[in-house]
Amino acid sequence: MSLRLPSEIVVEDVVPTLRALLARELADRGLTQEEVAGHLGVTQAAVSTYVSGEPELEPRIVDHPRTAATVESVATGLAGGEMDGYDALAEILELVRAFEDRGPICELHEEAMPGLEGLGCDLCVRGTNPELRTERAVLDDVREAARILATSHGVAAAIPNVGTNVGTALPDATGVADVAAVPGRIYEMGGRVEVPANPEFGASEHVATTILSAMAVDGERRGAVNLATDDALLGAAESRGLDRLEFEAGYENRGQRLTEQFEARAAVPDVLYHRGAFGIEPITYVLGETGADAARLAAELVADAAEG
Structure with missing residues (x-):
């Protein structure tokens, strides 16, 4: 560069x-x-x-x-x-x-x-302040997460029809604009994982909503990636002893509903999934401390599921 x-x-x-x-x-x-x-x-x-x-x-x-x-x-x-x-x-x-x-x-x-890219040229406007360094670190983490997904065997087959995304939130995130993700989503093409753009803040509402709900209960859970819901994948998570939680697929008040579920069990799960609804594809979220952590775990679960 x-x-x-x-x-x-x-x-x-x-x-x-x-x-x-x-x-x-x-x-x-x-x-x-x-x-x-x-x-x-x-x-x-x-x-x-x-x-x-x-x-x-x-x-x-x-x-x-x-x-x-x-x-x-x-x-x-x-x-x-x-x-x-x-x-x-x-x-x-x-x-x-x-x-x-x-x-x-x-x-x-x-x-x-x-x-x-993705920093909004804040270097010119704000200078090299600590807040900007944190934002850069978050964007770098999402880039790493996207690289993991793109280079891990079998992940392309686990991408839902609506595409996938991976996000990492700022430590003090309060809204969707504080969560970095890939604009336009990550998708499968010809058996490959295609990442269409560099990460930006505010690029994914659904992944951001999941992350923000998790952070409301556990501030260390700042990353998530979504995959297609698959019984083999969920079985792989169970075999690893990961905490799983099923939730309703509807979008209305989803953030609030998730937060309430997390609060009721006093813990944020490792794997969060739903079975779909009318017009809503079944989706599984893998959560982690960062998006890259979530992507690594997701890639490992995909590999475990393939091995049976």
């Missing part, structure tokens, strides 16, 4: 695009190329290149509605003399800061450094 600073993205992708757009807008307002060059702090040759349409512009910057509004405002101010260089710079900086806060600069930065 290449190391790129957010400032490099701004210098190499954003500033040239904004200069080109401003040059064209000012030229359209009747300014000479020499006058445009003076406003932008570039050479007349550079302005000629901008106006000719030769440079390749970054489409995510060009197509953003805030870009058009800012370029029009700055061009109007400079062309009419109501705005000087200081005022123009202030508006451009405001635009750049907005783009760094979960905007197109964030997207470009994540492409350059995939390890940032």
